[in-house]
Amino acid sequence: MKSDTTEGGLEALIVADMADTRGTQSSPNAVRDSGAMLAALRNWQIGDPKDYDRAWTLDLTQFTEFIRSTQPALVSALSLEEDTPVRQKFLGRLQGEITKRGIIDVLRKGVKHGPHEVTLFYATPTPGNTAAQARFRLNRFTVTRQLRYSVDDTAHALDLALFINGLPIATFELKNSLTKQTVADAVEQYRRDRDPRERLFEFGRCMVHFAVDDAEVMFCTHLKGKASWFLPFNKGWNDGAGNPPNPDGLKTDYLWKEILAPTSLANIIENFTQIIEKRDLKTGKVKKEQIFPRFHQLDVVRQILASARAHGTGQRVLIQHSAGSGKSNSIAWLAHQLVGLEVQSQPVFDSVIVVTDRRILDQQIKDTIRHFAQVGATVGHAERSGDLKAFIAAGKKIIITTVQKFPFILQDIGSDHKERRFAIVIDEAHSSQGGKASAALNAALTGIDEDDDEIVEDRINTIIEGRKMLPNASYFAFTATPKNKTLEIFGKPYTEGDQIKHRAHYSYTMKQAIQENFILDVLKSYTPVNSYYRLVKTVEADPEFDAKRANKKLRRFVESHDHAIRLKAEIMVDHFHDHVVALNKIGGEARAMVVTSGIERAIQYFQAISAYLLERKSPYRAIVAFSGEHELGGTKVTEASLNGFPSKDIADRIENDPYRFLICADKFQTGYDQPLLHTMYVDKTLSNIKAVQTLSRLNRAHPKKHDTFVLDFMNDTETIKKSFDRFYRTTILSEETDPNKLHDLKATLDACQVYGQEDLDRLAGLYLGGADRDKLDPILDGCVAAYLHTLDEDGQVAFKGSAKAFARTYAFLSAILPFNSPEWEKLSIFLNFLIPKLPAPREEDLSKGILEAIDMDSYRVEKQTVERLILADEDHEIDPVPLEGGGHRPEPELDRLSNILQSFNDLFGNIDWADGDRIRKLIAEDIPQRVAADEAYRNAQQNSDKQNARIELDKALMSVIIGLMKDDTQLFKQFSDNRDFRRWLSDEVFAATYHQPVGSPLPR
Secondary structure, X not given: OOOOOOHHHHHXXXXXXXXXXXXXXXXXXXXXXXXXXXXXXXXXXXXXXXXXXXXXXXXXXXXXXXXXXXXXXXXHHXXXXXXXXXXXXXXXXXXXXXXXXXXXXXXXXXXXXXXXXXXXXXXXXXXXXXXXXXXXXXXXXXXXXXXXXXXXXXXXXXXXXXXXXXXXEEEEEEOOHHHOOOHHHHHHHHHHHOOOOXXXXXXXXXXXXXXXXXXXXXXXXXXXXXXXXXXXXXXXXXXXXXXXXXXXXXXXXXXXXXHOOHHXXXXXXXXXXXXXXXXXXXXXXXXXXXXXXXXXXXXXXXXXXHHHHHHXXXXXXXXXXXXXXXXXXXXXXXXXXXXXXXEOOXXXXXXXXXXXXOHHHHHHHHHHHHOOOOHXXXXXXXXXXOHHHHXXXXXXXXEEEOHHHHHHHHHHOOOOOOOOOEEXXXXXXXXXXXXXXXXXXXHHHHOOOOOOOOOHHHHHHHHHHHHOOOOOEEEEEEEOXXXXXXXXXXXXXXXXXXXXXXXXXXXXXXXXXXXXXXXXXXXXXXXXXXXXXXXXXXXXXXXXXXXXXXXXXXXXXHHHOHHHHHHHHHHHHHXXXXXXXXXXXXXXXXXXXXXXXXXXXXXXXXXXXXXXXXXXXXXXXXXXXXXXXXXXXXXXXXXXXXXOOOHHHXXXXXXXXXXXXXXXXXXXXXXXXXXXXXXXXXXXXXXXXXXXHHHHHHOEOOOOOOOOEEEEOOOOHHHHHHHHHHHHOOEEEOOXXXXXXXXXXXXXXXXXXXXXXXXXXXXXXXXXXXXXXHHHHHHHHHHHHHHHHHOOHHHHHHHHHHHHHHHHHHHHHOOOOXXXXXXXXXXXXXXXXXXXXXXXXXXOOOOOOHHHHEEEEEEEEEEOOOEOOOOOOOOEEEOOOOOOXXXXXXXXXXXXXXXXXXXXXXXXXOOOOOOHHHHHHHHHHHHHHHHHOOHHHHHHHHHOOHHXXXXXXXXXXXXXXXXXXXXXHHHHXXXXXXXXXXXXXXXXXXXXXXXXXXXXXXXX
């Protein structure tokens, strides 16, 4: 008999595997290793499509048999065997509860009907609970082929439907590449042929809808016709999309053999799936969204739990999951399940501490746990000193805090937690590992007891031990952009040649996320903007300045000049209206972020953009975001006072009209998840991790979002590309930090003779003994005097650089060194006090005064070609923490002001005119004089306001330019085609002619 390679053959094969009629079930170990928990109970039964009641969306036969075997008295009480009003009333109640609460909640909590409490599902048993195991086996998992689901349209049938105790929980559409159809065709079938108004396809009635072929899996939790949003559910292959070859079967058989095995599916229902609610700030309506885990989320949580169950505390685990990959849900699911993790009926962890800088994650964890437990009794947010101690004492299982508050929150914890076991989950693990914050955390959780009778050496060793990673805690660090420190502390070591390297234990790469369309490629439409300036001297003399410093100041002056800000603000607003709104991006809901270099710049942009939006009569408005207060015109302002609403509402307000521009100064550039962000305008220098984190704000997917756009005024393509290359695939630490180099740094510092061993011993002893400040400062001040009088300027720079390198590196290495070094600890204590006291080398600012000697003559920007930056398709190695001091004093490069201005103008360019001198004369003299002579413009100046005068000027200017068209085609072309040049020329002519008498000398 020939092989059945049809779609029906694939359908039969899946059902046979699920029901295990082929004898090919995978081993329990294989299932567990791939992420499923416990051995898979392969008790799927084959359902009969004739038993499906289309009106009640229920397999009545399986439902009745489940009730009969588990709650037999209810069979007659609810009249389940006969179609009576009693049964209809109960089934109506059941369907109403599913409509209101969703199938997930109904399975978890059952239904109350009159005096009856109806259990609809028995949860996964804990190990050793034989009664619960027996109840769980009474659940009826059935798979039904060719399910005709519609009362009215009997022609259409689903390939497969899954039921638990007669209640539908998942549907399948199957395709087969051997018949030249793929998963994309299955997705289209759902969108085109599956009417979302059918009861089975209503929101929340099924947990998930799968589109499957022999190579890939897609899923959707809410069918909406053409708007149905399908996401990938694939393992990934070669750090990208798809699935690896399967030597034992089809590439996608993990779905039905492992993920949908009864114990695995039960675990998903109990601990992952949920319906979340969010209130629309504008309408007040509650929006509901059903969540189903993606493969990489499910896999990483299950593997971490399995490892923690097997190895207990003391683990360090690094998870490199791309920005936008759903880390918040992964962390929430992990935190909730770590709390309930048990071995031999004993909890593996007493408390879970989540370290994050994102308030949204706090709420997300609470929302997640709300479906599984009482939130108030489970979750606490440690904001003040003493909170952590109180929460532990009160039995809070999940405690959320920020890394900034660690040193303050943890200092009040007593010494009675050595026997407690902690799981520490770190969100975006960059600043939260190593150093003083980590030391404070470790000391607090180990309950280090400072004994006054200890000698200094003992206390030094106690502090060192307190810094080390806790034996009674496990660390789980999530990041999209791992640094070298993060990789070395939390990463998985492996040997390659003679080098020990580190990489993440689990990874979901940017490459895979982009290829799966789970996030968007923000570099696909990256557009740099070159700025062109002409600066002029305002002094007769030609003084000398330090050219490098002068150029930095000139660039900063030009970029912050009100004219430049206004011009760039107009470009942003015009681009947004012409290329984002006009093209209906994200279905007309697109938002833009303006990234600025500081608070002052953000406020400038907020004012310029707001003013221009009003001038354009735009229906949209801007929001500004920055921290703290800032002085503006002698008045203290905050983001709340400028926006007109509280800071806490910014994230909600930007989702609702009229707000479309979010102008940021170091806020909302990391961890901010807003799928409506489509366009970013960058006026801030970015590189490395900052570049990736900032531009990645655009990458969040949305059903109507198909692209993004970046207009960058400050950075070049090569810098941005190099920044993203590091994190496109797996990031690897090329080698471990060599602690012997600390010996070299200490030798360099000792040789400078700024301090002696006696200074180190005395200060450490006094400090650890609790001496007052006036006992420490004399030692430090004596060393500062030696620094100033013993070392020349180059020596001071070198010493301070080496001291910072030692303090920084030792704080990092002390957590992971396999040995203790009291001498290093003493030097670290000493340097941490000494470094702030060391004055900076006496360097004269040889560029001082340059800004008083220049003014801006012109400014324009030129949009470059839209580029698609192609990232390197290879693992990227980064170097370990640098141990060199690296301090040196740059030599000033003196030059004349005229030459500095010339080189600055040359560097940033000018319009390349064919006859520059004649064009400059036209622009500076002839055109303004002709415009000033225009009668309508003169009347408007005398008899109307400035706005109407500007309108008449533009008309006059256009008339003059048209008159020059024959003799000056290049000027006419620039004016016609280059909006920036046209706006600039209009501004200049208006400034030169407004209220100037005709024939009078025009101001220069």
